[in-house]
Amino acid sequence: MDFTFDARTADLHEKLTDFMQEEVYPAEPRFEDEMAALDNPWARPPVIEALKASARDRGLWNLFLPDDRFGAGLTNLQYAPLAEITGRSPHLAPEALNCAAPDTGNMEVLSAFGSPEQQDRWLKPLLEGQIRSAFCMTEPDVASSDATNIATRIERDGDGYVVNGRKWWSSGAMNPNCTIFIVMGKSDPGAERHRQQSMILVPRDTPGVTVKRGMHVFGYTDASHGGHAEVEFTDVRVPADHLIAEEGSGFAIAQARLGPGRIHHCMRLIGAAERALQLMCERVSERVAFGRPLAEQGVVRDWIAESRVRIEQARLLVLKTAWLMDTVGNKGAHTEIQAIKIAVPQMAEWVIDKAIQAHGAAGVSQDTPLAALWASARTLRLADGPDEVHRASLAKRELRKYS
Amino acid sequence: MDFTFDARTADLHEKLTDFMQEEVYPAEPRFEDEMAALDNPWARPPVIEALKASARDRGLWNLFLPDDRFGAGLTNLQYAPLAEITGRSPHLAPEALNCAAPDTGNMEVLSAFGSPEQQDRWLKPLLEGQIRSAFCMTEPDVASSDATNIATRIERDGDGYVVNGRKWWSSGAMNPNCTIFIVMGKSDPGAERHRQQSMILVPRDTPGVTVKRGMHVFGYTDASHGGHAEVEFTDVRVPADHLIAEEGSGFAIAQARLGPGRIHHCMRLIGAAERALQLMCERVSERVAFGRPLAEQGVVRDWIAESRVRIEQARLLVLKTAWLMDTVGNKGAHTEIQAIKIAVPQMAEWVIDKAIQAHGAAGVSQDTPLAALWASARTLRLADGPDEVHRASLAKRELRKYS
């Protein structure tokens, strides 16, 4: 057992930390100003392209992608501490490194399951950061944590497929640069539970695709992430070669996509919690009430200590999960993947809540990143299946050990 | 000891419940549509005036005001259950009844401390629901929970006063109908701690008043409450008769204003929690996952039971506090007023969080009122002094009992 970073991770860690200090944090106010000045609330401001160019120059590009034909070829364990750092500035850093959800998961799907033609047409520009993509899975009318509930249909018709259905929380789809959707639907409702689903590529400009509105998260539109769209698919016809892999493989692809996705989300949240702890420490060191800095109040110190204790534990669990995924595979790491999905958002929510409280009213406002960080942590208790589904499933596996 | 409503309360309770069912809940979607259609995001949509007219017809007007020269003449204990009901639809009901913060507190101040001229010029149109008002107390640069920190100056100069300072979280001030500000500042920084402050009336259109921006609350602008403005006062001159009561009475007026304000906030939050519990129960009864309604899941039932248990306890504490204020005065009810300020927002936050979770992603979105209700509960852990200040003060009093 050993808790040291390997040389490549240490090197990238240092480079990325420098990039954050030198460019990303200073770009945060510029980003806000540019966003405020845009005509289209969903457009991306120029600062983003500048950051992307710099990150690429610094060798901090596509770090997320384990397949070294296409990306950095890092293991999950190597990438995890880097993803954490990007979570400290989640509106800028992941996109700057071309490591933003949902593109990361979509690129993984295309690199692992896409045909050469699909890779050429969509993976390539995604890897170059020229286009964005969306993943259309969740549906408003059913409990989507149960994949057998999915109502969207993908039906073979001649030399193509016809897609009908309604999705929401299709993250990124409000972004005008988002040109390709991966859509999950049922191609064979009569098949075995986990062979009913397929995934298909639907270009955004295909007739019948309607991006209806952006969902809010608390009061946020998440424009900086391309929003979360409600999308209607009405008799949307795409050529047969837009299907990913083969009919019936949708569930398996979704599962393959989820493991790394959860690791990335969780690592970024740890970065968000670290940022919140730092802001809290800085604030309470400066702010004076009733004649002394807040930092001298016992309750505030208690928050700081408890934050440190919770962050450390959560980080180690994510790292171990990454290591398990690398060594025994996603399936062998199933319990741990669920465990971090349960543990990390609630940890981050707690830490950020305390940082908010330490900031007084500024904490809930636009004057700190805290309220937005909190909202994204809270939302991850629901995204990719609510906590309760993961808890029930993890418990079942635990019970089997002793019976 | 007796837990029954008196006849007047019971009668108003029934009338108000009818009004909610017949007009307020149905107006919620209309309100959203009208807000979306407005040119000015801060303007008030027509539905509000319709509700106000109806509430007035039904005898549900100015219920909050204990002074029967001006208002309904209810005790705190009589008004509390009514305020609770308005909290079920906090964007519409309080304003419909002319019982919305911060006007309620401002009207109390004017009715108790205002000169006949001040009452005539500002209290009257406020009581009629013709204008709105703001209360400018909190400042961005100091911990305002400690009133001696206030930096805004109110200085005598000839036949007037000159106000200089910067305020934020001046709720209601973004509303174009908001025409009068009550401003807290220091008139004599050399006086005894609690005689340094004064309050003064500043018409919004006085030269030197700049409403700079609206503060956000978890992404919300709270436009329906008139927002929370940052306001600058630069050499703002008002006639001397705009001072409320006398120089040095600002702290005492603020204290008198706070007690009822907290009761009202807390009662509305209890209504918000009840609404959330109702929405949770309805949702889980309808929603099916893994083959059965969510309502059959043990964890969901646990949330429901715990919500009921917490709401009941909090409500009783608020009612007892109202009774104490009526019988022994705000000062005698000091411990209980602080206790509800501590207890109720955290209760409401907890219940609403569970309702959100039960709704899945819809819970954090604009498709239910839950996320906005949560944000306002969370914010009340900071408004009127953060929890920690009240906890420390309550504990000191408790410790004195035993030493």
Add this chain to the structure above:
Amino acid sequence: MDFTFDARTADLHEKLTDFMQEEVYPAEPRFEDEMAALDNPWARPPVIEALKASARDRGLWNLFLPDDRFGAGLTNLQYAPLAEITGRSPHLAPEALNCAAPDTGNMEVLSAFGSPEQQDRWLKPLLEGQIRSAFCMTEPDVASSDATNIATRIERDGDGYVVNGRKWWSSGAMNPNCTIFIVMGKSDPGAERHRQQSMILVPRDTPGVTVKRGMHVFGYTDASHGGHAEVEFTDVRVPADHLIAEEGSGFAIAQARLGPGRIHHCMRLIGAAERALQLMCERVSERVAFGRPLAEQGVVRDWIAESRVRIEQARLLVLKTAWLMDTVGNKGAHTEIQAIKIAVPQMAEWVIDKAIQAHGAAGVSQDTPLAALWASARTLRLADGPDEVHRASLAKRELRKYS
């Protein structure tokens, strides 16, 4: 609505408070010394009889019993604040007033359902404090929160009944003065669910009754309460007139017994929490660490404030529950009775835990009453049905409101 004690309650409250100050608290160390000196760990020390005599002289006797033919004739609402006070010294005060469980419940059963002969033979000496009794309900082999699980048999055989079964947690039965057991068993397993059970009086010295051992509670034997016995009934024959009421009425009697029992338990726990809060305040005012009294530490103040806030809420809910039982009956108060059963033990556990922490290692030891108070609060999350059963049941009722 009114939160004042009526005259009778106020008078008894004052008398009881005086008795506690003048006799009960001073008797606590004497009790410990006398217990240590006894040969039989289960015997009752002489100080108890002295306290009983004095309480009777002071008019503080059988206050619990609402039936004024036999007891004080107080309503639940009148008795509740008195029971609270006895909970401040739970090893001495309830017994001193002849208001100790399980005798209180047993006396209620006998006064309401007993035959004149049963009342004469057992209720009378119980009311005089001459004998003690036990209630034999819980069984080791089944989840007794579900009454249909009860396995003990009560079978008619000629002019008597024969009892067979195994009980545990028969509180009081280790006390040598405990001479009569009320035993719950099935007389007709084939009847409708809630008509299968009967209750029967079994004198302790009946052949076939074996008191096997005392159960421990976190290491405590609870000798001062007569322990919690495991009891075997092997072909125990009693005359037919020992049956209480009629065959098949056991479940109904148990339900009637439970409501007041829960109120009493909860009120005593509130007294226990108040005692813990007082001890905490006293301790932290005296104890110095790192150069200042613990009372000046923010975290300690936070505990004190939160304790006060939680106690006040819980007390009000119990009082309202008592009022409901008096005005609409146990059935109408069902939700509230379950609510206090859920809320009060967890509140008391929390407060006492903090008081323990404030005492350092002394808090877990025999040098303060805190650890024992904690153990009894913890146990009440299990006694009379675990929290989870009450939560599930309360939630079901809540869900019905909205469907």
Add this chain to the structure above:
Amino acid sequence: MDFTFDARTADLHEKLTDFMQEEVYPAEPRFEDEMAALDNPWARPPVIEALKASARDRGLWNLFLPDDRFGAGLTNLQYAPLAEITGRSPHLAPEALNCAAPDTGNMEVLSAFGSPEQQDRWLKPLLEGQIRSAFCMTEPDVASSDATNIATRIERDGDGYVVNGRKWWSSGAMNPNCTIFIVMGKSDPGAERHRQQSMILVPRDTPGVTVKRGMHVFGYTDASHGGHAEVEFTDVRVPADHLIAEEGSGFAIAQARLGPGRIHHCMRLIGAAERALQLMCERVSERVAFGRPLAEQGVVRDWIAESRVRIEQARLLVLKTAWLMDTVGNKGAHTEIQAIKIAVPQMAEWVIDKAIQAHGAAGVSQDTPLAALWASARTLRLADGPDEVHRASLAKRELRKYS
């Protein structure tokens, strides 16, 4: 980074697991029976010696001691997973392996700081498991978490030292085999804060030593650990060569002793939590209520999942702490040592509490090990300094990072 055990750890882990299965768990009921049959409640039953002999045969002896002149020579990281396993049966396994507190800490002190004569006279028989020892640090009259408060005096007088003072919570001292005490006291109250203290060896039979009573932990005497004694030292004279190291080194020795002690305590608690989780899973799989096994109840599953999630995180933090101690030393691992002291007892308390609840009344009784495990977890929130001291200290260090 790598999460695999090295070969030696893996080998010992397997051997120890076998020993637990084959001998320790089966010995638990025998231990209870033998304890019950003893005349002296503090004596050790024969089963212990049998287990010790077997553990020694199996090569599972003195594993705790990193100094390979005297013990197994394992690193903290190697020993940690083994200590965890012993925590599953804390009354038997640690002593069976000669790895029980407080002897472990005392043996470390003697091996690192003892003179050859001290090692010969006391370390040797301790290593052989022939005698036991106590560590006399905590005092009843002062907050001992602040070492400068210590009131016991160690005064040079001719060719010896004279010890005066009162200690309590001297764990192990009630055991008749406990023949040597290490006593902390002040030798020079005028010296610099951390040079005032010395440690000295006091044989139990020295005149003036009075073992007054055993302290209770909740209702437990902890006889199986040799209890926790209150000890008076009245003019106790020992030869000068009984002083450990040199005058003024007491604080430094105490600090050196604490790091590994905390690791050991924490690892054993993780084992205790694992045992509780196992018992909970087994219980709920068997127990039926309302027609189905408890294991099918959502709330119970939630406990199980949450337990697993908490245990995993806590274990990783302890392992990393052990690794840090091995690689950068106790001082470099200061934050992490405090972090596990804060995190692990509260985790264990939570998990064991849920296991208790799942067992119903059996859970608080002597029929499962759960209540005793809980009491020891709870006590560790106080032992070696209350949580609050560690939290405040950890927070101070955290704050320094950002200022």
